[in-house]
Amino acid sequence: MPQAVARCANEADVIAVLAHAQKYNVPITPRCGGHGYAGYSTTTGIVIDVSPMNTITVGTGTATIGAGAKLIDVYDQLTAQGVAIPTGSCSSVGIAGITLGGGIGIVDRAYGLTCDNLISADVITADGKKITCNESNEPDLFWALRGGGGGNFGVVTSFTFKTHATSDITTLQASFPLDDLENVMSVWQAWPETLPDNIWGQAIVSWIGGGSPTVGIRVFCIGSQADAEPYWTKFLADVQSIPLGTSITTATYRSTMMGNCAGANMALCRSGQRNAFAASSDFFDVPVPETGWSKLKNFINESIVAGNFGMIILDLMGGVIDNFQPTDTAFIHRKAIFSAEYYTFFNGSAPNATVDAAQVWENSFRTVMKPWSTG
Ligand SMILES: Cc1cc2nc3c(=O)[nH]c(=O)nc-3n(C[C@H](O)[C@H](O)[C@H](O)COP(=O)(O)OP(=O)(O)OC[C@H]3O[C@@H](n4cnc5c(N)ncnc54)[C@H](O)[C@@H]3O)c2cc1C
Known part of the structure; x- marks a missing residue:
């Protein structure tokens, strides 16, 4: 059982929890949709629950998705604007866990895995630093986030994806x-x-x-x-x-x-x-x-x-x-x-x-x- 679940509404909350955990030497783990098979999103320390950070903004050919969004919201809000990202089929899976693990879904052969459509991610590292990583900035971190599994390289607060137009x-x-x-x-x-x-x-x-x-x-x-x-x-x-x-x-x-x-x-x-x-x-x-x-x-x-x-x-x-x-x-x-x-x-x-x-x-x-x- 965790000692606490910190529902983080923004990056400052994540940074504050990380600082607290370091000060008192308490283990932490991030949680998004809670669908991880092996139970890695729980801990005896503090769960950093990113689900309040679930804002989705659709741009031109891109979508910026808060790391706490569930797939149901991703599909709902993107398809309402005639676009989507390739991702899984379970509505309550979290965008963070699925992206960080790869992301297999029914349009992957056409558009790639969820992580293949990632353009950049905002990450808070263990020392409380915010990094926006992409192909040119912190490319090693960006490489690791695309399939390296959740919870290993910091707390992601936001993902920006390439979108594709939807059709029947x-x-x-x-x-x-x-x-x-x-x-x-x-x-x-x-x-x-x-x-x-x-x-x-x-x-x-x-x-x-x-x-x-x-x-x-x-x-x-x-x-x-x-x-x-x-x-x-x-x-x-x-x-x-x-x-x-x-x-x-x-x-x-x-x-x-x-x-x-x-x-x-x-x-x-x-x-x-x-x-x-x-x-x-x-x-x-x-x-x-x-x-x-x-x-x-x-x-x-x-x-x-x-x-x-x-x-x-x-x-x-x-x-x-x-x-x-x-x-x-x-x-x-x-x-x-x-x-x-x-x-x-x-x-x-x-x-x-x-x-x-x-x-x-x-x-x-x-x-x-x-x-x-x-x-
Ligand atoms: C019913 C069901 C259906 C599924 N369907 C599919 C499918 O169609 N396609 C597919 O590819 N997979 C599918 N999966 C697998 C799913 O994608 C993975 O289990 C995924 O890790 C779950 O993500 P989550 O955010 O819901 O889980 P969580 O348990 O919250 O997180 C999973 C891992 O990511 C870490 N994590 C969570 N949030 C963050 C964050 N913000 N920053 C850094 N690390 C974080 C956690 O610490 C944990 O290690 C399914 C799983 C279930 C249970």
């Missing part, structure tokens, strides 16, 4: 039985070789509540159904499995990104629903052979027998993400074909022992996939 997004979905995992994933992971950058794809393997496990494929195309259909038709033909169902819809950028939160109670979407979860993740730079997918399928089936439920979320990478070299920013996974997140969740009151046991199980997916993953 077509969403295409199909689901297949788990039995077809090898076919579906072999075609899916080869897809980026021929996909244009305006198309991004996700595969979600899920076995929830004892139902039949499925492999869901979701594709987001910046553009119309006609833009997406040739690639989608070829994918379905190459998979050579009969889908359990398919759907195609086109919606505005705003409603695709904000989902149920578009027009809904913004406060609820900002705070989100509190769940306990266990997760682990991997990147894959080379295609997984069919034997690898079979091994994963067997492990899922064993997990189902053991009564565990869960999800594996695989996100295609490549496109503009790959225009950067691994050492250009602190986000090194530039050559990955896809990422994988092994995930399970419980309601917020689940005992710690249950969640800890699930974490051990989730980590074991990484062991199963280790022969092909890059970590």
Whole structure:
């Protein structure tokens, strides 16, 4: 438990908390959306809560976003002006944590990671100094902030991003039985070789509540159904499995990104629903052979027998993400074909022992996939 949570409304507040913490030798950690998986935004000392610094100003081709803003506000305020930045899909994630860790989202193949669109950041360093870093001023700090993780290099108070104009997004979905995992994933992971950058794809393997496990494929195309259909038709033909169902819809950028939160109670979407979860993740730079997918399928089936439920979320990478070299920013996974997140969740009151046991199980997916993953 923290000794105190300092809700900082401006840079002077952050500087004052840092000075106090140094004087009394108290550990500090910054917090934005509180969605960090490993709990690094809490401490036994003082939490520097930046969420009151959430002002968003849209300029010409840029947006300056207070480090405390939640993604729901970023999407809401930017799309209201016909622009956006590429970022994640969970409304209550904080802009600080996601940017500092990289930032994976459904338009990344077209526009890059969230951190790739960062132009500059205002940072308060441990000695209470304010630095505006960018490509030419304090470039090493700027390098580190783009994928080097939160809380490591000072307290960011504001980010300035490059924006892009929004346009409609077509969403295409199909689901297949788990039995077809090898076919579906072999075609899916080869897809980026021929996909244009305006198309991004996700595969979600899920076995929830004892139902039949499925492999869901979701594709987001910046553009119309006609833009997406040739690639989608070829994918379905190459998979050579009969889908359990398919759907195609086109919606505005705003409603695709904000989902149920578009027009809904913004406060609820900002705070989100509190769940306990266990997760682990991997990147894959080379295609997984069919034997690898079979091994994963067997492990899922064993997990189902053991009564565990869960999800594996695989996100295609490549496109503009790959225009950067691994050492250009602190986000090194530039050559990955896809990422994988092994995930399970419980309601917020689940005992710690249950969640800890699930974490051990989730980590074991990484062991199963280790022969092909890059970590
Ligand atoms: C439900 C859910 C959905 C997610 N969806 C996506 C997604 O679509 N795409 C994606 O890429 N990621 C996603 N993530 C992962 C998420 O981006 C990271 O966990 C991120 O670190 C969370 O940021 P936060 O600000 O909400 O968390 P916090 O826990 O507040 O912060 C995370 C880290 O950043 C540090 N930090 C916070 N504020 C500052 C600051 N102002 N200055 C310096 N350091 C700071 C913290 O100390 C901590 O180390 C998701 C996570 C969850 C739980």
